[in-house]
Amino acid sequence: MTRGRISLSNVEVRWSDRSILAVEDMQIRQGEFVGIIGTNGAGKTTFLKVCCGLIRPNRGTIKLDGRDLAELNAWRKANFRKHIGYIPQAAEYNTELPFTLRELVAMGRTSVKALLRPLNKEDYEIVDNWIERLGLSERRSQTFRSLSGGEQQKALIARAMAQDPEILMLDEPCSNLDFNWKYQITEIIEQLHRETKVTVVMVSHETSLLPSDCSRIVLLHEGKVLADGDVEEVFKSEVLERAYQCRIETLKIAGRRYTINKSRV
Amino acid sequence: MDSFFYLVMFAGVVAGASTGLLGVYIVGMRMPFIGVCISHSAMAGTIYSILLGVNPVWGAAVFSAFSSMSLAAIRPGRSRLDTNVALAILFNLMLGLAFLGIGLIQGSRSEVLGLLWGSLLFVRMSSVVTITILGLVFIVFAILFNKELKVLLFSRTIASATGVHESFVYCLFLALCGLILAVNLPLVGGLMIFSLITCPAAAAYQICTGYRSVIFAATIFGAISALVGFLVSFYLNLPTGACIVIVSALIFAASAIYRLLRHKRD
Numbered sequence: 001m002t003r004g005r006i007s008l009s010n011v012e013v014r015w016s017d018r019s020i021l022a023v024e025d026m027q028i029r030q031g032e033f034v035g036i037i038g039t040n041g042a043g044k045t046t047f048l049k050v051c052c053g054l055i056r057p058n059r060g061t062i063k064l065d066g067r068d069l070a071e072l073n074a075w076r077k078a079n080f081r082k083h084i085g086y087i088p089q090a091a092e093y094n095t096e097l098p099f100t101l102r103e104l105v106a107m108g109r110t111s112v113k114a115l116l117r118p119l120n121k122e123d124y125e126i127v128d129n130w131i132e133r134l135g136l137s138e139r140r141s142q143t144f145r146s147l148s149g150g151e152q153q154k155a156l157i158a159r160a161m162a163q164d165p166e167i168l169m170l171d172e173p174c175s176n177l178d179f180n181w182k183y184q185i186t187e188i189i190e191q192l193h194r195e196t197k198v199t200v201v202m203v204s205h206e207t208s209l210l211p212s213d214c215s216r217i218v219l220l221h222e223g224k225v226l227a228d229g230d231v232e233e234v235f236k237s238e239v240l241e242r243a244y245q246c247r248i249e250t251l252k253i254a255g256r257r258y259t260i261n262k263s264r265v
Numbered sequence: 266m267d268s269f270f271y272l273v274m275f276a277g278v279v280a281g282a283s284t285g286l287l288g289v290y291i292v293g294m295r296m297p298f299i300g301v302c303i304s305h306s307a308m309a310g311t312i313y314s315i316l317l318g319v320n321p322v323w324g325a326a327v328f329s330a331f332s333s334m335s336l337a338a339i340r341p342g343r344s345r346l347d348t349n350v351a352l353a354i355l356f357n358l359m360l361g362l363a364f365l366g367i368g369l370i371q372g373s374r375s376e377v378l379g380l381l382w383g384s385l386l387f388v389r390m391s392s393v394v395t396i397t398i399l400g401l402v403f404i405v406f407a408i409l410f411n412k413e414l415k416v417l418l419f420s421r422t423i424a425s426a427t428g429v430h431e432s433f434v435y436c437l438f439l440a441l442c443g444l445i446l447a448v449n450l451p452l453v454g455g456l457m458i459f460s461l462i463t464c465p466a467a468a469a470y471q472i473c474t475g476y477r478s479v480i481f482a483a484t485i486f487g488a489i490s491a492l493v494g495f496l497v498s499f500y501l502n503l504p505t506g507a508c509i510v511i512v513s514a515l516i517f518a519a520s521a522i523y524r525l526l527r528h529k530r531d
Contacts, residue, residue, distance in 0.1 A: 003273070049426075052426040053426070054422065054425060054426050074432050075430065075433065078428045078429065078430045078432075078433075079428060080427030080428070081427060081428035082427065082429075083428070083429055084428065085425035085427065086422075086423055086427050088422050088423060088426075088427075092419035092420055092422040093419055093422070093423060093424070094293070094294075094295065094418065094419055094420065097293055097418055097419060097470075097476065098470070098473060098474055098475050098476055098478075098479060099415070099419065099476055100475065100476075103415065103476060104419070106410070106412075107415055107416045107423075108427075109425050110412045110413060110424075110427075110428045110429050111413070112414050113412065114408055115410070115413070115430055115433075115434075116410075118411070119412060124267065143474060143475075154415070160427075163427060171478065174426060178295070182293065193487075254486035265416060
């Protein structure tokens with residue numbers, strides 16, 4: 001049973017001759033909220049995919065609660081990953097299918113139930129509970145494709161939470177949303193983390209979207225970990241400037257961190 | 266009409282319904298080329314069976330199973346080969362093998378060329394039984410693995426990352442897909458069976474607003490395409506496959522027009 005610990009040791013993912021991710025040693029503890037930031041192509045999405053076993057590294061080991069994913073066959077690996085809630089970027093799911101919001105959220109119960117076992121009343125109670133908690137009750141019979149971008153993101157979070165996850169992995173959950181929705185979504189994630197103590201690994205381009213609960217930041221640059229530490233440690237101008245290659249000033253407003261490109265000011 | 270043709274029509278309706286249902290998943294997973302690839306594999310298998318003098322269904326099943334399993338080996342996000350590129354490579358290989366087989370056949374090639382277009386003349390009592398059984402097996406599969414298939418349709422990446430037995434269900438699906446296409450090949454023809462997979466499902470996705478209604482509509486559209494195509498082919502003495510394809514394309518066109526009109530009205 002997964003408990004929410006992830007450990008990476010000597011991991012490297014290569015594409016042809018290029019190393020796209022290299023992590024020597026990293027431990028993500030149970031209940032931790034880790035923010036992954038970095039420039040485009042820094043390896044953020046690859047990092048998430050490696051953590052949940054979607055990408056097999058060329059070398060190194062990834063352990064979920066002490067179990068090496070590479071040692072498990074496909075069947076046991078699937079059983080092991082059933083408490084990973086994963087929200088990928090929009091390009092990785094099909095928004096055009098006529099699934100209702102309730103059907104979509106119910107997909108979260110699929111891996112929890114054994115094969116050949118249909119969802120029962122209890123499963124749908126869990127599904128309806130998450131729909132209600134995320135304020136989507138009025139939309140539950142609407143198709144996923146008819147929802148706004150923010151509502152779709154809420155529905156995906158409800159789907160992941162219906163899975164009763166111990167690890168929640170989010171790949172830029174706020175991309176393509178307006179600023180109001182961005183903050184609503186991050187507040188929901190923050191609240192869920194506080195209430196459920198689930199381990200959260202969240203990739204974000206915008207540092208201001210990492211909630212105040214995010215106690216640890218990993219800064220990736222060209223596939224390598226440039227900084228890994230608490231917010232104060234990583235959100236220093238000189239650290240960020242090494243990754244973003246520009247003059248940066250960091251501001252703290254209402255517990256959130258903002259970065260300003262001073263080269264253009 | 267001979268009483269045997271009622272049986273053949275029944276097989277046609279089951280074939281249309283099962284390929285229509287199959288299409289819901291193939292079109293929904295945005296991999297319509299799978300149908301082309303596996304049907305051409307079945308066609309190549311049938312040609313080599315004729316060359317070797319064995320039951321064509323076995324050859325078709327072996328070749329389509331090979332293609333299905335090769336495609337199943339490509340994992341989303343893990344393989345550096347895109348599924349659609351792999352499909353194109355396999356398709357070309359199978360087409361090449363099929364035409365090589367046709368070239369190697371001595372004497373009359375009419376039976377083999379008939380496989381490209383499909384014909385009622387290829388239908389035997391055994392194929393009627395096989396088509397019906399496989400159609401029912403696929404319906405049972407779709408019911409039993411409904412919750413997993415839904416996640417696969419939405420996102421294979423999410424399915425894989427979150428512990429759904431995605432590879433097991435996907436392999437089963439592709440294997441059944443290969444078998445259904447292999448047994449339906451003589452009726453509809455290798456070049457056109459693809460249309461019976463895509464058109465009914467695409468038409469259903471055009472007009473339906475729910476997942477269940479897509480499944481029912483695609484199955485019914487597939488059955489209607491096969492039935493009407495058969496009747497037109499029988500009474501006008503035209504190639505069966507071509508008639509089925511044209512009917513299924515007309516159903517798609519009607520659905521697209523209906524959707525357009527509904528959108529304008531709304």
